[in-house]
Amino acid sequence: MKDVFTYLIGGKAGQGIMKAGEVAGNLFSMLKRYSFQVNEYPSLIRGGHNFAIVSSCVKPVFSFYRDADVIVALDRRSYEIHKPHLKPRGLMVVNEGDGEGLGLPIVAESRKYQRSDLIQGVAGVAVLAAFLGVPEQRFQEFLKEAYPKGAEENQAYAQTMYGLTKAKTSPRVVSQGSKPMRNIVGNDAIAMGAAAAGLDCYFSYPMTPTTGILHFFASNADVLRLAVMQPENELAVANMAIGAAFTGARSMVGTSGGGFCLMEEAFSLAGMIEAPVLFVLGQRRGPSTGGPTYTEQADLFFALTPGQGEFPRLVASPGSIEEAFSLAGAMLNLVWRFQTPGILLTEKHLAESSMSVDLDPDHVPWVNPVLYAGSEPYERYRQTPDGISPLAFPPSSQVIKWNSYEHKPNGWTTEDPAEFTSMHEKRRRKQESLVSFLRTQKTVNTYGDGETVLFTFGSTTLSVREAMEYSDLKVQLVQPIFLGPLPVWELEQYRGRRAFTIEQNSTGQLAMLLHDKVGMQITGSILKYDGRPFEPTELAHQIQEVLR
Amino acid sequence: MTRDLGTGAENTWCPGCGNFGILNAMKKAVPLLEKQGISQEGLVIVGGIGCHGKIMDYLNLTSLYAIHGRGSAVAQGMKLANPELSVIAFGGDGDAYGEGLEHTLFAAKRNSDFTLVVHDNGTYALTTGQFSPTSAVGFKGPSLPKGSVEPPLNPLVLLLEVGASFVARGYAGHIDHLASLLVRAVQHKGFSVIDVLQPSVVFNNSFKEYNALVRELPSPAASVEEAIRLAKVTEYLPIGVFYEVNQPVFHERLYGSWNPVVQRASQIDRRKSLRKMVTP
Numbered sequence: 001m002k003d004v005f006t007y008l009i010g011g012k013a014g015q016g017i018m019k020a021g022e023v024a025g026n027l028f029s030m031l032k033r034y035s036f037q038v039n040e041y042p043s044l045i046r047g048g049h050n051f052a053i054v055s056s057c058v059k060p061v062f063s064f065y066r067d068a069d070v071i072v073a074l075d076r077r078s079y080e081i082h083k084p085h086l087k088p089r090g091l092m093v094v095n096e097g098d099g100e101g102l103g104l105p106i107v108a109e110s111r112k113y114q115r116s117d118l119i120q121g122v123a124g125v126a127v128l129a130a131f132l133g134v135p136e137q138r139f140q141e142f143l144k145e146a147y148p149k150g151a152e153e154n155q156a157y158a159q160t161m162y163g164l165t166k167a168k169t170s171p172r173v174v175s176q177g178s179k180p181m182r183n184i185v186g187n188d189a190i191a192m193g194a195a196a197a198g199l200d201c202y203f204s205y206p207m208t209p210t211t212g213i214l215h216f217f218a219s220n221a222d223v224l225r226l227a228v229m230q231p232e233n234e235l236a237v238a239n240m241a242i243g244a245a246f247t248g249a250r251s252m253v254g255t256s257g258g259g260f261c262l263m264e265e266a267f268s269l270a271g272m273i274e275a276p277v278l279f280v281l282g283q284r285r286g287p288s289t290g291g292p293t294y295t296e297q298a299d300l301f302f303a304l305t306p307g308q309g310e311f312p313r314l315v316a317s318p319g320s321i322e323e324a325f326s327l328a329g330a331m332l333n334l335v336w337r338f339q340t341p342g343i344l345l346t347e348k349h350l351a352e353s354s355m356s357v358d359l360d361p362d363h364v365p366w367v368n369p370v371l372y373a374g375s376e377p378y379e380r381y382r383q384t385p386d387g388i389s390p391l392a393f394p395p396s397s398q399v400i401k402w403n404s405y406e407h408k409p410n411g412w413t414t415e416d417p418a419e420f421t422s423m424h425e426k427r428r429r430k431q432e433s434l435v436s437f438l439r440t441q442k443t444v445n446t447y448g449d450g451e452t453v454l455f456t457f458g459s460t461t462l463s464v465r466e467a468m469e470y471s472d473l474k475v476q477l478v479q480p481i482f483l484g485p486l487p488v489w490e491l492e493q494y495r496g497r498r499a500f501t502i503e504q505n506s507t508g509q510l511a512m513l514l515h516d517k518v519g520m521q522i523t524g525s526i527l528k529y530d531g532r533p534f535e536p537t538e539l540a541h542q543i544q545e546v547l548r
Numbered sequence: 549m550t551r552d553l554g555t556g557a558e559n560t561w562c563p564g565c566g567n568f569g570i571l572n573a574m575k576k577a578v579p580l581l582e583k584q585g586i587s588q589e590g591l592v593i594v595g596g597i598g599c600h601g602k603i604m605d606y607l608n609l610t611s612l613y614a615i616h617g618r619g620s621a622v623a624q625g626m627k628l629a630n631p632e633l634s635v636i637a638f639g640g641d642g643d644a645y646g647e648g649l650e651h652t653l654f655a656a657k658r659n660s661d662f663t664l665v666v667h668d669n670g671t672y673a674l675t676t677g678q679f680s681p682t683s684a685v686g687f688k689g690p691s692l693p694k695g696s697v698e699p700p701l702n703p704l705v706l707l708l709e710v711g712a713s714f715v716a717r718g719y720a721g722h723i724d725h726l727a728s729l730l731v732r733a734v735q736h737k738g739f740s741v742i743d744v745l746q747p748s749v750v751f752n753n754s755f756k757e758y759n760a761l762v763r764e765l766p767s768p769a770a771s772v773e774e775a776i777r778l779a780k781v782t783e784y785l786p787i788g789v790f791y792e793v794n795q796p797v798f799h800e801r802l803y804g805s806w807n808p809v810v811q812r813a814s815q816i817d818r819r820k821s822l823r824k825m826v827t828p
Contacts, residue, residue, distance in 0.1 A: 029828065180828035192822055198815065200808045201629050223821050225813035227628055227803055231621070232654040239618040239651075243594070243625025246612050247633065249809050251625075269615050361822035366815045393809075394610045394633055395590035403604070403613040404597070412557045412605050413613070 002057060002470055005033075005174050006065045009124040010051035010082055011074030013044055016121025020072075021052025023125050023146040025183045025354060027134070028056040030142055032177035034356040036462075038064040038349070038533065043208070043292045049077055058177045062320070062355070063466035066535045069172070070131055072124040073099060074106060091169060093127050104164050113153045122147060122154050126161035133171035136162055185354035186459075187212030189321045190254075190280060190344065191220075193328030196364035200249040201227045203237045208292050209348035210254035210282035234259040238266030242275045246402060248393035250332055250367050254280040257299050258289070264306045270341040271311030271427075273402040274381070274389070276369070278332050283347040283458075285531045294531030295348035297458055298505040300513065303345045304484045310424070312431040314342035315484035319445055319461030321357050324350060327481065329364035330441075336369040338434045339388065345483065347504070349533040350459035372398070379409040383422065387430030435485050443480065443487035450474035452547060453499040455522075457483060457510055463534035464502055464543075471540035475547070483513070491518045500546055501525045504533070553578055557605040566746035566755075567599055569720030570638075570667055571606055576723065577730035578609070581634075584735060591634045591734075594623045596648065598640035599674045599748070600667035617648025620655045623662045624798075630809040631799050634734055635662040642672050645681040645703050656712035656739050661797040663733045664741045666703065667720075669748040677751035689751070703743050704779035708772055708791060714740035715775065716789045719762050720747065721755060725787065732789060738797045745785065761785040768792045 005028075009020050018039045028035040035056040042048040053064040066085050072093045073079035079092075079099030086092050092101030096108065106123045110116040122143070129139040139162065140155055147154045184192075191202075191213045204214040217228040227249075231237050234255055241251040255263065260281050270277050283299045285291035303315050314334055318324040328344055335342040372378055372390040378398035382389040389409075392400050401411025406423055408414045414423075445461070448468050454477045456464050461479045468477060478494060480487055491514065499522050501511040508525040515522060526542050528534055553575045561567045578588060593609050595601035597616040604613040614622045623637035644652045644666045652664065671689065672678040678689040679696040682703065686695040707715055714736040718726040726744065733740035745762070747754040765788030769775035775791035813821075 182826060182828040184826065188825075192825060195818060196822055198812070198818065200812055201625075203625070220821075220825075221803070224818065225806075225808075225811075227799075227808040229628060229802065231624075232650050235618065235648075236621040236624075236651055236654070239614065239621035240625030240628065242614075243612065243622035243627075244629035244808075245625075246592075246622075247626050247630040247809050249629035251629070265615055266618070269618075273612070359826040361819045361826065394592050394630075395587065396610065397589055398610075399608055400610045401604070401613070402611070404615050405613060411611075411613075412555065413602075 002059065004055050004057045004061060004065055006053060006055045006068040007070045007128055008051060008053045008068040008082055008085070009072045009074070009121070010049065010078030011120065012046070013041060013048050013050050014046045014117050015074050016118045017050040017052055017074070020121030020124040021054055022354065024054045024128055026146060027125065027129060027142065028054065029181035029183055029356060031132070031174065032179060032181060033058055033174065034060045034177065034181060035183060036061045036064055036353065036355045037183065038353045040532070041293055049081065051078065051082070058175055060356070061466065062462040063536045065537065070128055072127050074120050074124070091131055093165070102165070102168055104161060106161070109157060109160055113157055115150055115153065119154060119157055122158050123161040126158040127165045130162045130165035131169055131172055133173045181356040183354045184321055184357050184359065185212060186321050186324050186346065186350040186352065188216050189325040189357070189359065190328045190346070191216040192359065192361070193325035193364060194252050194278065194332050195224050195226065196361040197329035197332040198250050198367040199226060199252055199332060201241065201244040201251040202253070203229050203231060203241045203251065204254045205230060205234050205237050205259060207256045207259045209284055209351040210256060210280055212351060213254040213280060234262035235266070238263040238277070241277045242266060242270055242273070245275045245277050250336065252278040252280065252332065254282065256282050256284050257286050257302065260306070267341050268307030268309055268311070269404050271307060271309065271313065272404050274339040275341065275402070276335040276339050277341050278335050278344060279341060280344045280346065282351045283345070291531045293348070295533050296504050296529065296531060297347055297460065298509070300345070300457070300483065300505070300509040303343050311427050312338060312340040312434055313484060314340065314434070315345055316342070316482045317345040317458040318350065319458060319479045319481065321350065321355050322359060323481065325359045326364060333365055333367050336367045337437070338430055339369070339391065340430065345458065347459055380411040381407055381409045381423065381426065383409055383426055385429070386433040387426045387428070388433065438482060438485065438487060439489055443482045444490040445479040445481060447477040448473070448475055450476050451498065452476070453478055453494050453497045454502055454543070455499060455510055455514060456502045460502055460504055460534060463536060463539055466536035467534070467539040467543060470536045471544065473540065473543055475543065486513065486517045488518050491520070495520055498523055504528050553608050555606055555608045559606060561599060561602065562750050564749045565599070566669060566720035566748065567603065567667060569723050569726065570665070570744055570746060571603055573723045573726035573730055574603070574607060576727035580727065580731045581734055584731065586634050586734060590632060591636070592626060594619045594626070594635065594637040596639045596643035598643050598672070600638050600640040600643065603638055617643050617646070618651065619643065620648060620651035620664055624655055624660045627660060627662050628799050628808070631661065631807055632810060636665060636734060637662060638665050638667065641666060641668045641670060641680045641682045645701055653706070653710050656707050656710045656741070658798040659711070659713050659738045659795050661738055661799060665730070666741065666743045667746045668703070668743050669746045669752055670754070671748055671752040673748045673751050687752070702779060704790060705776050707741055708776050708779060712741055713738035713793050713795045714789070715791045716740070716742045717787045718742045718744040719758055719787050720744055721758060722762065722787065725764060729789065736792065738795055745787070758785065762787050764788050765790070
């Protein structure tokens with residue numbers, strides 16, 4: 001069994017919980033250990049119950065684990081909620097008087113400092129460092145970098161907490177890995193992948209869970225040389241991105257289901273005028289406002305069919321943070337190669353979780369569309385065998401006409417039945433070219449080996465991989481990276497095998513898709529729709545149940 | 549190089565429509581702009597959906613024929629990505645003041661550097677004459693046969709209030725005057741809007757009324773307050789530039805004098821910056 005060390009810190013919003021989780025992950029990186037960090041928080045700014053879990057191992061770890069070696073409860077509620085999940089030899093640290101375990105004056109001490117609420121997260125990190133036996137000097141240097149704001153106060157407060165923990169516990173020294181690690185959150189991986197492919201403009205209206213992409217680009221706009229804008233609403237977001245693409249700018253937008261509803265008319269516009277725009281759709285729990293800060297995979301069908309009319313479209317969903325990075329770049333390339341809108345479908349669990357990854361910007365290709373060479377008068381929608389018409393951008397000696405009405409090759413409006421037919425056929429040929437191209441690409445990931453096939457998509461892949469490793473399950477996991485067009489040519493080989501889907505929705509949308517497109521008979525589905533990601537030990541148990 | 553500005557596409561506006569006045573004013577304005585150093589090659593026009601939008605097919609200029617109400621958003625995306633371009637968005641009153649009012653107001657608020665030309669005919673002509681945001685109370689159309697019960701918006705007052713840096717009213721019946729307004733609006737650095745009184749000969753034929761009421765303003769108002777007062781005048785209809793002021797433009801406030809498309813980061817530089825972010 002995998003030797004995983006899990007740390008949990010819980011408290012109210014405003015106590016620096018998520019930051020402490022991130023810093024704890026970096027502390028494991030300093031020890032050259034892999035880690036996976038997940039946050040759970042309600043949709044509010046003060047109060048409620050927040051927690052972060054960091055699971056760490058000398059081998060790659062793809063999920064958090066529920067049972068913890070160290071729990072730091074900054075309030076009574078956190079103590080009550082997480083008490084059942086302390087491992088037998090684990091350490092429970094509470095704010096003095098808020099429960100049983102090692103009581104530390106976390107709140108009382110914090111009152112000595114200016115940022116007295118936010119600083120409490122620092123206590124959680126100091127406890128972990130002391131318990132892991134990280135030498136104090138090394139820890140303090142680490143802390144200065146991790147919390148640059150108010151460094152002196154943090155240092156003094158951390159010193160007290162570190163000292164008390166060290167005096168009252170015997171350290172649990174964990175084994176160290178062999179190479180330095182870098183923890184990256186899903187949203188940043190998506191942003192960096194698109195940037196590596198040559199992104200020029202990012203437009204977004206803030207919405208969980210993709211707000212992190214907007215913040216990443218905003219804070220790195222100068223160094224990456226990108227234009228970043230927060231317009232008045234998602235209608236403006238999508239239409240501005242189309243306007244930017246018209247000038248040759250590689251453009252991306254990010255949103256969640258509700259925002260994407262508003263973008264649908266522009267999505268169809270992009271299909272008609274053949275505008276290359278990449279839409280990041282981060283799923284959260286719906287319908288409607290739903291559970292805005294919780295995860296779900298219920299927008300698969302929504303992502304496959306938005307917008308009126310028939311036009312080529314791409315939908316792909318990353319199964320890991322490395323893949324979020326490479327796929328964001330690949331999708332930006334694809335939408336430019338085929339001049340059509342695409343959706344990078346992800347979910348809260350990937351967008352806002354971080355893990356130790358190796359990302360290589362040198363392996364992401366730079367967008368390289370088919371350009372007008374200037375030998376004949378320009379026609380925006382020139383009929384070509386593969387349906388792809390060369391692009392030209394203003395300023396130009398040529399007249400370039402993009403048109404939301406059905407159009408002649410030169411871009412003028414038409415209502416002629418023969419031209420209606422031929423333009424539909426042009427877009428159909430483009431779709432066929434897209435499928436031919438995808439046949440040469442990696443479109444499906446598989447893991448493990450066994451008679452039974454488990455199908456999943458998106459970040460649930462991470463949970464299933466961890467469950468398979470945890471319980472040494474003899475199954476084959478198949479994850480279609482592309483969901484539209486679905487790589488039927490890769491999936492047909494599994495027809496006739498005993499197959500289950502594992503999904504974070506209540507209706508089994510992937511099972512329905514595989515049945516409709518591949519003719520697969522799915523034996524059953526493991527579905528979770530409580531807004532929380534699968535936990536690997538529980539999931540392993542559920543898989544074993546269905547395998548029986 | 550001056551191109552022929554007509555396309556030869558079949559014109560489907562009703563004979564005598566005010567839209568012809570706007571089309572002809574554009575054909576006069578483009579060569580004048582060229583003389584001022586604004587080339588046709590870098591001039592881009594955007595249209596929404598409505599009778600006004602057909603101007604996309606009739607002007608031999610680079611264009612994006614967008615969807616109802618979103619023209620100003622598309623135009624702002626263009627300008628943000630390549631500030632070297634001169635962008636004119638055409639819209640109808642239903643388009644710019646109804647379906648897409650938020651884009652119009654925010655473009656003015658942030659002083660995005662493009663020109664919005666509103667073909668304001670006070671009716672939804674392409675959908676057979678329903679009332680629009682600028683229709684008068686009592687205006688009869690197929691969706692309110694007894695007459696509109698909503699008072700009209702005053703678009704100029706609204707745009708002056710949110711900080712538009714160039715606000716004008718033109719008249720489709722005064723083509724030379726409108727052409728000169730177009731030239732000034734495109735030359736203006738920042739958001740410029742021309743609300744064009746545009747009679748719809750079939751659904752709202754106001755030529756006679758406008759011919760009697762329009763009066764050219766000698767010069768812009770000295771203050772926003774004065775411009776707002778002028779925009780509320782109904783005894784006659786002032787046309788011309790109501791207000792003009794120099795204000796910092798949005799894209800320059802956002803990222804300075806840079807051009808995202810023309811001065812795009814090289815692949816080598818991008819990779820170098822990213823490598824620093826992903827290395828342990």
